[in-house]
Amino acid sequence: MTAHAQTTDPTADMAARPGRGADGWQVLPAERRFAAELAFLAAYDDGPRPPGWALTPRAVVTFIQGSDGEPLCLAKERRTGPDGGELPATLAIPAKFVGERVLVERCVVTLAGERGLLLVGEPGTAKSMLSELLAAAVCGTSALTVQGTAGTTEDAFRYGWNYALLLAQGPTRQALVESPVLTAMRTGRVARIEEVTRCLPEVQDALVSILSDRRINVPELADTDAGVLPAAPGFTVIATANLRDRGVSEMSAALKRRFNFETIGPIADPVTEMELVRRQAIAAVARAGAAYAVDDSVLDALVTVFRDLRSGRSAEGWDVERPGTVMSTAEAVQVAAALALSSAYLPAGDVLDLLPGHLLGVVRKDDQADHGRLVGYWDGPVRRRAEEGAPMWRRLWDLRETLR
Ligand SMILES: Nc1ncnc2c1ncn2[C@@H]1O[C@H](COP(=O)(O)OP(=O)(O)OP(=O)(O)O)[C@@H](O)[C@H]1O
Ligand SMILES: [Mg+2]
CATH class of the missing domain: 1.20.920 (Histone Acetyltransferase; Chain A)
Incomplete structure (x- = not known):
């Protein structure tokens, strides 16, 4: 055990205090908050899934839009969850994102086709929430996220280096630090890029080659197996962009062409x-x-x-x-x-x-x-x-x- 692990964590008892979120988290990520629903839906709909998907496209839509108050019934022989625990016989799925079902269906189909999805709209219309829900349902994690800012560099989309290892060993696969996007590529998952238009255009353009070539070249490792890191089936990107920020219009035409745009509006009703x-x-x-x-x-x-x-x-x-x-x-x-x-x-x-x-x-x-x-x-x-x-x-x- 390391010295660090032995020290008493002063916040360790906080999780037990009343009013704390589950597990001491203030906000649990969607995949943990809705783990029971996701496990139920995975067992409930065992139809064909796009490569790398945890749920069928239809089950992803149900997860986000809800089951209209209707309890879904799970056949007895399917009631074993992924961790061996028992799944409930019936479960009503509550609606999470309030919006048109066809919009959510288009988003899901875009991802099933491994195309990039760009959610654009005014602030506070639940673009980030929808992107988190989609990623959690499609691939089981919403954590592979890059927050776009004016200070975001290409490393955030590609890779960086562990400088201690780099100095000790020179460029090796171990010394390479994956960006969330590269991890998503390697594992065939969904990468989320929040506020993509806040990144400088030349940084955004790193995404063009990722979304077209579906691989990242590592020139420093050119002579090794890690010289080209390919995307596994299932990899795709969900980006969000706020219409009040520096414009979507400033995105290069090449990048725009690699995304399906969905505009998220305020709640109509x-x-x-x-x-x-x-x-x-x-x-x-x-x-x-x-x-x-x-x-x-x-x-x-x-x-x-x-x-x-x-x-x-x-x-x-x-x-x-x-x-x-x-x-x-x-x-x-x-x-x-x-x-x-x-x-x-x-x-x-x-x-x-x-x-x-x-x-x-x-x-x-x-x-x-x-x-x-x-x-x-x-x-x-x-x-x-x-x-x-x-x-x-x-x-x-x-x-x-x-x-x-
Ligand atoms: N259509 C909607 N369905 C469900 N919740 C909504 C909806 N619109 C707004 N909300 C509420 O707004 C909150 C904030 O949404 P979110 O942060 O995802 O918005 P955003 O569009 O990403 O905003 P920003 O552009 O400022 O990043 C949600 O957590 C939810 O409480
Ligand atoms: Mg947002």
């Missing part, structure tokens, strides 16, 4: 968005081990304000001046969770009273004028609804001064 926000707010307080106590009408007001400001039009058809900031579902979820945590930990009066302050925090980011747009929303739709007598909107109208 208000009822579905409301359900998602509610579910996630409940989950946030459950993680904290507290009791959920937010009235649905508060969340209804929250989702309505977000949707009106996002679209520039109220549910009644009135014009609304859109702020420059993105009113994403992800932020609606965060505000809902904050309201739920406030009511659980700091109960004082009506949680609705906290809504204007949170909205101000979301809206007032880059552009000072956005503050005025939120006040304008209060003087428009909020006031009109209050005048029509809706009690919740009357209360919000009374809180107008808190927006100062």
Whole structure:
């Protein structure tokens, strides 16, 4: 045992504290969070799978879109899990990504064809979440991920060196440090590249040869078996790109051609968005081990304000001046969770009273004028609804001064 392993880990008991995530992780990766569902689906659908896939394409879609509340029944002879444990006889798969099934099907078919998949869209539309779910379902891991930044170098897509070994032995296969992309290639898995357009174009272009040649040449090892590292069947890439960042248009034509683009939009249906926000707010307080106590009408007001400001039009058809900031579902979820945590930990009066302050925090980011747009929303739709007598909107109208 090494000296390091013998030292007492000061955080070792944290996993046992109430309110900690499973295994002491704050957020488990999708493949661990949904391990039971993935094992069930692997046994449930034993149809043909693309090379290297853990599930059939249909089972991947079911994992992401859910089984519509229907429990799936597993035949008795298939109830042994991958670790020898027993799988349940029935399991209903909850929906995870809220969006059109055809979009998810197109994503899955793209990956089944070993083509690159690029998920583009406004911030907070669950591109990263969808990419993580797809990778976990297709190949059992979402961990082979590169986060694109302005400082990302080609090494992040190809390989680097362990300099101690390099100095001691010269260039050898052992001294080569694989990037997540190279590991995905070698093992026939899905590599995820987050925010690919934040990488410099010349760095992005390293992906062109990876996606066309499906191998990485290592000139330093040219005379050895490791001089060319080929991709195993099943290898592919899911990249995400945010439309508010430096443009997708700046990607080279050669790279664009190697990806199928899927645009992820905000959730179209208000009822579905409301359900998602509610579910996630409940989950946030459950993680904290507290009791959920937010009235649905508060969340209804929250989702309505977000949707009106996002679209520039109220549910009644009135014009609304859109702020420059993105009113994403992800932020609606965060505000809902904050309201739920406030009511659980700091109960004082009506949680609705906290809504204007949170909205101000979301809206007032880059552009000072956005503050005025939120006040304008209060003087428009909020006031009109209050005048029509809706009690919740009357209360919000009374809180107008808190927006100062
Ligand atoms: N369509 C959706 N289905 C399910 N959850 C959603 C959806 N849209 C937004 N969310 C919520 O938004 C959260 C954030 O999503 P995520 O970080 O994946 O967005 P993103 O599109 O990658 O954003 P960014 O461009 O800022 O990286 C999700 O964890 C989920 O709570
Ligand atoms: Mg993202």
